[in-house]
Amino acid sequence: MKIQKIRILTLFLSLFLISCVPINVDPIDDDIEEVPKYPNIIFYVPVETNKPNTDFSPAFGGQTRISGIRTTTAYTTSVVTNQLSEPWGIDVLPNGDFVITEKSGNLRIVKSDGTVGPAIKGFPDINAGGQGGLLDIAISPNFETDRMLYFTLSLRSSLGSVTAVGKAGLSTDQTSLSNFTIIYEATPYFSGVGHYGSRIVFDKEGHLFVSTGDRQSLQTRENAQSLDNGHGKILRITTDGQPAPDNPFIDQADKHKEIYAYGLRNTQGLAIHPLTGDLWSNDMGPQGGDELNLIESSKNYGWPIISYGEEYTGLPIGEGLSQKDGMEQPDYYWDPSIAPSGMTFYTSKVIPEWENNLFIGALRGSHIIRLMIKDNIVIGEERLLSDKGERFRDIAMGLNGELYAITDGGIMYRIGK
Ligand SMILES: [Ca+2]
Secondary structure, three states: OHHHHHHHHHHHHHHHHHOOOOOOHHHHHHHEEEEOOOOOOOOOOOOOOOOOOOOOOOOOOOOOOOOOOOOOOOEEEEEEEEOOOOOEEEOOOOOEEEEEEEOHHHHHHOOOOOOOOOOOOOOOOEEOOOOEEEEEEEEOOOOOHHHHEEEEEEEEOEEEEEEEEEEEEOOOOOEEEEEEEEEOOOOOOOOOOOOOOOOOEOOOOOEEEEEEEEOHHHHHHHHHOOOOOOEEEEEEEEOOOOOOOOOOOOOOOOOOOOOEEEEOOOOEEEEOOOOOOEEEEEEEEOOOEEEEEOOOOOOEEOOOEEOOEOOOOOOOOOOOEEOOOOOOOOEEOOOOOOOOOEEEEEEOOHHHOOOOOEEHHHHHHHOEEEEEOOOEEEEEEEEEOOOOOOOOOEEOOOOOOOOOEEEEEOEEEEEEE
């Protein structure tokens, strides 16, 4: 009895003392989440705290709002230049200089000290209205010998506009382009000026993956599901614009042989996984339902039949389905939308915890997403540079283990040690 009284008194005394003494606990500790499978990684509550637009249930645990992660290695962020005009695509030359496209139709060479070169012209009739313009850029894997650059752009004709792929040689003094040639057009042309895609990356065989969009119209949206057109697709072409010889529909006369995968809405992010060689992509959902997809040959990614988003009016997309047999589930999705754009895997060991993580520029979200992916499963999400208020359009890794990101506001950031 006496012991119990003492215990109760001690408890009250402790509570009294705790309430008097300022609690010196890092508030972050309150956010820690236990993930037994990865005991060596510190996880936090999910970074997304806003209310979702939809009430879909994910198809599997961790498909959305995964645990948060936080970079512990010290890194700095600096502005390389703020003198760009609507930059869209960035890639890194073997000499460490950056090639950056500007939507209005300029190519710029930017040096790591922030020197911005003059506008390099030489492109054909670009439709730079709406979401169109000079879009992405990829450097030839053999650049040191062939000097070739590959571009996506919205090409204009009397029929409307189309996502197209072109190539040109960069002069050795890096001031001009030669022999710009269109090698592929994702037909049909359409009068609208939205949802062109479009990213372009080389695969490990030296072929080009190109993403296109559904052209942002109810009239063209269904094109993403049919294989007789180039809208809403991942295409795989040779550097001459021919279908890659082992493409899945190469022997089917009624289909576009350039198609590698389909059922996409507006893919503005493509990246090759450094270890597996797999193609990863993101896709802008409507209201909610932005996706991350591991792209496999011949697969249907569901748009506009399945989606974790809704129309901007709040009405369902089609029958309001998020899952259907024969259609791929996103490996990860965001609701509300962050509007994912250009992305890259971090392949350096300079910031060890970033190695093989995926970094994605977010437009609407105004941050850079870092995803930790293990065995093709997203296990953690972090948001970087959210204090900048910028729309991050594309991101690339420099030669010394830094990341470089460009924004719609014309800024190029360096993020690294
Ligand atoms: Ca999908």
